[in-house]
Amino acid sequence: xxxxxxxxxxxxxxxxxxxxxxxxxxxxxxxxxxxxxxxxxxxxxxxxxxxxxxxxxxxxxxxxxxxxxxxxxxxxxxxxxxxxxxxxxxxxxxxx
Amino acid sequence: xxxxxxxxxxxxxxxxxxxxxxxxxxxxxxxxxxxxxxxxxxxxxxxxxxxxxxxxxxxxxxxxxxxxxxxxxxxxxxxxxxxxxxxxxxxxxxxxxxxxxxxxxxxxxxxxxxxxxxxxxxxxxxxxxxxxxxxxxxxxxxxxxxxxxxxxxxxxxxxxxxxxxxxxxxxxxxxxxxxxxxxxxxxxxxxxxxxxxxxxxxxxxxxxxxxxxxxxxxxxxxxxxxxxxxxxxxxxxxxxxxxxx
Numbered sequence: 001x002x003x004x005x006x007x008x009x010x011x012x013x014x015x016x017x018x019x020x021x022x023x024x025x026x027x028x029x030x031x032x033x034x035x036x037x038x039x040x041x042x043x044x045x046x047x048x049x050x051x052x053x054x055x056x057x058x059x060x061x062x063x064x065x066x067x068x069x070x071x072x073x074x075x076x077x078x079x080x081x082x083x084x085x086x087x088x089x090x091x092x093x094x095x096x
Numbered sequence: 097x098x099x100x101x102x103x104x105x106x107x108x109x110x111x112x113x114x115x116x117x118x119x120x121x122x123x124x125x126x127x128x129x130x131x132x133x134x135x136x137x138x139x140x141x142x143x144x145x146x147x148x149x150x151x152x153x154x155x156x157x158x159x160x161x162x163x164x165x166x167x168x169x170x171x172x173x174x175x176x177x178x179x180x181x182x183x184x185x186x187x188x189x190x191x192x193x194x195x196x197x198x199x200x201x202x203x204x205x206x207x208x209x210x211x212x213x214x215x216x217x218x219x220x221x222x223x224x225x226x227x228x229x230x231x232x233x234x235x236x237x238x239x240x241x242x243x244x245x246x247x248x249x250x251x252x253x254x255x256x257x258x259x260x261x262x263x264x265x266x267x268x269x270x271x272x273x274x275x276x277x278x279x280x281x282x283x284x285x286x287x288x289x290x291x292x293x294x295x296x297x298x299x300x301x302x303x304x305x306x307x308x309x310x311x312x313x314x315x316x317x318x319x320x321x322x323x324x325x326x327x328x329x330x331x332x333x334x335x336x337x338x339x340x341x
Contacts, residue, residue, distance in 0.1 A: 007125070028127050031236070038229060039127035042134050 014050035106146035107172035113139035163333035174313040175258035184247035191230035203279035238299025260309025
């Protein structure tokens with residue numbers, strides 16, 4: 001398994017159908033993007049989970065710091081008017 | 097005659113699948129372990145369809161055909177029973193087989209036998225991916241480090257005498273091919289060789305010299321390896337006859 005440690009980590013995103021956004025499903029190891037895509041296909045789409053795959057090397061994801069959660073996310077909590085809950089959604093709009 | 101032909105196709109898939117299944121839990125990395133197991137499962141699926149069809153012609157069911165025949169009754173090509181040895185051998189064996197499997201199924205999609213054409217159409221999609229997987233690993237390891245290149249060249253040298261058998265046709269096969277039922281494998285050799293040569297070149301490897309090839313598998317004359325494969329594959333049905341899932 002030593003080779004496994006030499007391969008960088010990749011994050012995998014799957015869109016279940018055309019038109020839906022890609023969702024993070026997990027991570028894997030691969031030597032390059034081509035191998036990451038094939039590995040993602042083999043590890044994460046065995047049960048028809050999706051129709052489109054994105055892979056991105058984990059080191060390129062810059063994440064928010066949990067310790068700053070108060071400053072980052074707390075102010076949004078008491079602003080209900082930002083939610084589109086005051087509208088009647090037409091039936092034709094299926095995915096919101 | 098058709099029965100023997102379908103059985104030959106099924107045996108190719110089931111023995112290749114059984115060989116690959118030995119790697120489950122032993123792949124070089126978790127991701128490759130799953131990839132190889134996926135290929136094995138695809139091939140078992142194809143073998144099942146073919147055994148079920150052969151069974152319709154013969155009266156035996158798929159389990160009887162897979163688990164209750166002995167070595168000399170198997171009609172798989174010799175390449176698929178060769179041992180895993182190392183990852184280079186696994187990849188080279190897979191690639192040489194995938195290129196053939198692809199051409200063979202592609203031809204069978206046009207078969208006048210509707211069952212065979214339907215099975216081939218389904219299988220072709222799977223084999224396209226197998227070929228992509230094994231081809232990419234040929235390039236990756238052949239054109240990798242000095243050690244990986246040497247291991248791939250050794251594997252290619254070891255296995256090069258086996259693919260020639262793919263393109264030999266039994267008497268029955270020739271008659272079926274003339275009737276538009278079986279694939280004319282003899283005619284596929286130039287395309288197969290051109291595809292393989294291209295990949296081998298891209299992988300910085302060299303096609304081994306000599307065109308002598310091993311033969312016998314399609315007539316039931318096998319290497320010593322097949323008996324060991326069957327001993328494991330057939331153990332349950334032999335020890336506990338009639339067991340089902």
